[in-house]
Amino acid sequence: MAQSNIKQKTISGVIWKFLEKFSIQLFTFLQSIVMAxxxxxSDYGLIGMVVILNAFCAILVDAGMSNALIRKNDRRKEDYSTVFDYNFVMNIMMAIFMVLIAPLIAIFYHQPILKNIIYLFAAQSASGALLAVQGAKMIIDLQFKAMGIINVVTTVSSGIISIVLALFGFGVYSLVIPNIVAMYIRFGLYYYYQRWFPGFTFSMNSFRALFSYGSKILISNLINCIFDNIYPIVIGKKFSPKExxxxxxGQGYASMPATTVTDVIANVTFPILSKIQDDTEELSRVYRRMVRVSAFLVFPVMVGLFALARPAVLIMISSKWEPCIIYLQIMCFSFMWHPITTLxxxxxxxxxxxxxxLRITVIQKVFLVASLVVTVPLGILWMCVANVVITVLTLFINTYYTSKLLNLSFAKQMMDLCPSLxxxxxxxxxxxxxIxxxxxxGFQLLIGFLAGVATYFVIAKMFRFQELPYVMETAKEVVASKWKK
Structure with missing residues (x-):
């Protein structure tokens, strides 16, 4: 693929995904302030206790098949139908599983209300098969604009519904019911843009080919799901729902900026890099550019959030949430590395x-278990500190392996991060x-924000960071293209 074409598709994809994620995160952030x-x-604590169940079932349903479908170059109609049929059967099975296990989870946490919450998750899961293949197909076709519109519409709709329910006293249910409504809205919009209908043609050969790749991703994602949610499980069992x-x-606010960029990278870079997977030199060039730009955008935001966490939390969600500030600050130094790790x-x-x-995933989780054994008796604060250490160690490990794949030295990859850091x-x-x-x-937040933006811009300009003109040039290209339209 020509370099200019790669740049065009990358810029288009990144811009649409960024605009989508920025819009969603901005609305979600404002909505979270109102909801908080x-x-x-304790309402958020109750959701934190059972969110792993929903995520775990969703991963079993997908089984890495979406990634396998995206990566496959010679896709056929039966490939799409096979994945849909598998998703459909698994969704029904997972919904039944949730209903059966709900009473046991309620007993485990000594929270009877969890049973009803899980029943709602089961209702959501039962209809999930309607979405998986359509989402993968839109990524394959690089329909980032349509995906952006769909995600913004569903997020805004569910957010408004959640606020209305909270105002009418639905409590914790206002965090669950809107997700079910959003799923059906997404279903309608997918079919409006995609016009794809399953053929109900299950091919065992197609399943074997896709699952042989997807199974390793499935195992890795299951491990990630368990351990990504192990903190809420442990905290929910050992401490109160309020804690x-x-x-x-705190973890949620720290993740917002990094998640915006991480999701853009995960959705855009996979299909783009897949198209140049056999050209190591071009792959290395595009990869390094993405790493540098990700660091240039994410690092200052996360450090700035750390510095301004206290005034931001107290102004936006009131002093009743003050205990979350320290968790937010520590987790900033964990999430700042996530976009690079995702890439x-x-x-x-x-x-x-x-x-x-899979190997890297297992290594990371061994570190995590060891850290929990040591830090759980010390409290939530030290659990968060250990999470930062593990994230950095994992970054070193996966960077080592990518250096081998690209014939790129580990030191050079680390040096790409240093200027922005x-x-x-x-x-x-x-x-x-x-400050x-x-x-x-209020003045702390305002003065701190202005001082941070000015300082970072001056440093980038003074030391001639390559990413600054690249980002500005990309922004100009987008504005110019939209103006012409």
Whole structure:
């Protein structure tokens, strides 16, 4: 594929995904502020106790088949139908499983209300097969604009419904019911844009070919799901729902900026890199550019969020959430590495090394279990600190493997991150100094934000960061193209 074509598709995909994610995250952020003021921290804690069940079942339903379908170059009609049929059967099975296990989970946590929450998750799962293949097909066809519109519409709709339900006193159910409504809205929009209907033709040969690749991704995703949610499980069992609520809110706000970029990378880079998987030189060039741009955008945001966490939380969601501030600050240094890790893991999948993908996942989880054994008796704070250490270690490990695949030195990959990291640290110091003597929370937030933006821009300009003109040029191209239209 020509370099100009790669750039065009990458820019188009990244811009649409970024606009989509920015719109969604902005609305979600504003909605979360309203919901946090309306609901009790324990409501978020209850959801945190059972969210792993919903995620676990969703992974079993997908079984890595979507990724296998996206990666496959010679797709046939029966491939799509086979994946749909598998999803359909598994969704029904998972819904039944949720209904059966709900009473046991309620007993485990000593929270009877969890049974009704899980029943609602089961209703959502039973209809999930309607979405999986359509979503994968839109990624394959690089329909990022349509996907962006769909995601924005469903997010805004569910957000408005959740606020209305919370205002009418539905409590924790206002965090669950809107997801079911959003799923059916998404279903209608998928078929409006896609016009794809399943053929109900199950091919065992197609299933074997897709599952041989997807099975390793399935195992890896299941392991990730369990261990990504192990903190809520442990905190929910050992501490109160309110303490879990503080953790989930702190972790949730820390994840927002990084998740925006991570989701863009996960959805856009996989199909783009898949098209140049056999051209190692071009793959290396595109990969390094993505790493540098990701670091340039994410690092300052996460460091800035760390520096301004206290005034931001107290102003936006009130002092009743003050205990979540320290968790938010610590988790910023965990999530700031997630976009880079996601890009590395995507590269392993693109090169067909799902075995290495699984190996790295297992290593990371061994570290996590060891850290929990040590830190759980010490409290939630030290559990968060250990999470940061594990994230950095995992980054080193997956970067080592990607360096082998691209014939690119480990040191050179790390050096790609250093300029943005150092500039962000300096920016964070300037922000904290600038607000140190200011007593007004509002002025702390305003002055700190302006000082951070100005400092980072000056450093990037002074030291001629390549990413600054690249980002600005890309933005100009997008504005120009939209203006012409």
């Amino acid at each position: 003021r309306l609901l009790d921290p 879990l609520g503080y953790y989930t809110r 590395n893991m995507n590269l392993l999948q693109v090169k067909g090394r799902s075995d290495v993908f 150092l500039a962000s640290i300096v920016m964070g110091i300037v922000v904290m100094i600038s 140190y003597y200011i007593t007004s929370l």
